[in-house]
Amino acid sequence: MSTADNEENFAQPSEEPGASSAASGFVYSGPSEIAEPFQPVGGYGTRPVHRPGPVVPATTIEFPDPDIDEDHPAFGHASRYREDIASARRIVVKIGSSSLTDDDGRVDPDRIDTIADALEARMARGTDVIVVSSGAVACGMGPLELSQKPTDLATKQAAASVGQVLLAQEWARSFARYGRTIGQVLLTASDAGVRDRARNAQRTVDRLRQLKAVPIVNENDTVATSDMRFGDNDRLAALVSHLAFADALFLLSDVDGLFDRNPAEPGAQFVPEVKSGKDLRGVVAGDGGRLGTGGMAAKVSAARLASRAGVPVLLTSMDNIGAALNEAQVGTCFWPREDRLSAWKFWVLYAAESHGRLHLDKGAVDAVIEGRKSLLSVGITRVEGDFSQGDVVDIVSEEGRLVGRGEVSYDSTMLDGIIGKSTNDLPDIAQRPVVHADYLSTYSNRAELPR
Known part of the structure; x- marks a missing residue:
């Protein structure tokens, strides 16, 4: 021819x-x-290779209808923080694995289109949106013909390397229907744990937003090790909401909100508002499902973590994404803590990489927690780890309970020679606090400690 x-x-x-x-x-x-x-x-x-869905230009911008009846206990709630969530100018939206894949573990273009439709409708209001997308490992299972979620690290990383490509491809295709570009941001716990790298990630996300692109964030499962992981993308979303100075966080999965027990059990009661830890007394939360790594326990932990940073959280099902992003009157609302931590103290407690441990006697624990005093050498009973001046270290009680974290003023070799000694008995060069109160952050209660 x-x-x-x-x-x-x-x-x-x-x-x-x-x-x-x-x-x-x-x-x-x-x-x-x-x-x-x-x-x-x-x-x-x-x-079973992935076949991308078509790019069909969108003709309207509107929120998808919720998949919930108005008489459902998870629907029709109002509070001042729900109003803040509905009007938030910068939001983080976390999507669970089960919301992105079909029953065979393959990327589901229709589901991603529904999510992109809702996100675009929210962006049409002038809201900046950052997506935390789970599903890399789950999306790689189908094409690799894996019938069960991998348990060994090498297979998980192999599945993630396949799934990350397919996920990014589908996110790009779906947002292309609105003429919008996406950018993929892959993070490890080490990235968030090192201050300079955390700032670099923050700048990348900010620049993508300025360029009118949608940041799609995921944990970099292809290189993350079992020792240096966020654990689940719910926690990653909470940390991203802090790094991005978000006004609200949405945790979307396959449940309508928080119940005091498995909603399939008779008598399960819906929990519409979590104002403090008191509202969680008696609540029994389970672990992850067939494809996910989180579960309700991880979502509650992540929601409380975000609230500690002053970010309100809405927890509901992905099927209700339209109602959640529109008026926020569905699901469970976690209220932000009034005594929010500063950005530095939040990073030290929940994201920073620890280089060692300082064991304290009871008097020193009381001084740093109740008295908010600087940590002195006399109260330290033992030093673990090899660290340098300026590193972040864990501060633990005699029983090994994690009390807080701080930036240490001595390297481990010098500190080992002055522990247990009064400041007056030390040479001038060693009379400064081991951890100054300005560079020390403590956990207010055990419920908020890292898992």
């Missing part, structure tokens, strides 16, 4: 090689002969 035979379908090439054709809008510099339609290779269709 010659080029002349194809004039109805292709513009003639320009006299100058590579010149653009005004009629076609692209450059044609192919061979003079067009190959006949090819036949697929023998292995085509024998494996």
Whole structure:
């Protein structure tokens, strides 16, 4: 078939090689002969490979209808913080694995389209949106023909390397329906734990927003090790909401909100508002499902973590994403703590990488927690780890209970020689506090300690 035979379908090439054709809008510099339609290779269709959905331009921008009746206990709630969530100018939206995949563990284009529709409707209000997307490992299971969630690290990382590509491809395709670009941001716990790297991630997310792109954040499961992980993307979303100075956090999964027990059990009561830890007394939360790593316990922990940073949280089902992003009258609302931590103290407690441990006697524990005093050498009974001046270290009680964290003023070698000694008995060079009160942050109660 010659080029002349194809004039109805292709513009003639320009006299100058590579010149653009005004009629076609692209450059044609192919061979003079067009190959006949090819036949697929023998292995085509024998494996469950991902087939991207079509890019069909959207014609309207509106919130999807909620998949919940108005008389459902999770629907129709109001509070001042729900109003703040509904009007928040910068939000983080975490999507669970089960909300992104089908029953076979493959990326579900229809579900991603529903999510993108709701996010675009919220952005049309002038809201900046940051997405924390789970599902890399789950989305890699189908194409790799894995019937169960991997348990060994190498297979998890292999599945994540496949799934991350497919997820990014589908997010890009779905937002392309609105003429919008996405940017992928892969983080490890080490990235959040080192201050300079955390700032770099923060700048990347901020710049993507300024350029009107949607940041899609996920844990970098392909390189994260079992010792240096966020644990689940609910916790990652809470930390991202802090790093991005978000005004609200949405935790979306496969449950309508928080119940005091499994909602399938008779007599389960819905919990609409969590104002403090008192509202969680008697609540029994379970672990993750077939594809996810979190579960309700992880979501409650992440919600309380975000509230400690002063960020209100709405917890509900992805099926209710339209109602959640629109008026926020569905699901469970976690109120932010009034005594929110400063950005530095929050980072030290919940994100920073610890380089050692200082064991304290009871008097020193009382001084740093109740008295908010600087930590002195006389109250330290033992030093663990090899650290340098300026590193962050854990502060623990005699029983090994984690009390807080702080920036240490001595390296481990020098500190080991002065512990248990009164300041007056030390040389001038060693009379400064081991951890100054300004660089020491404590946990207010055991419920908020890292898991």
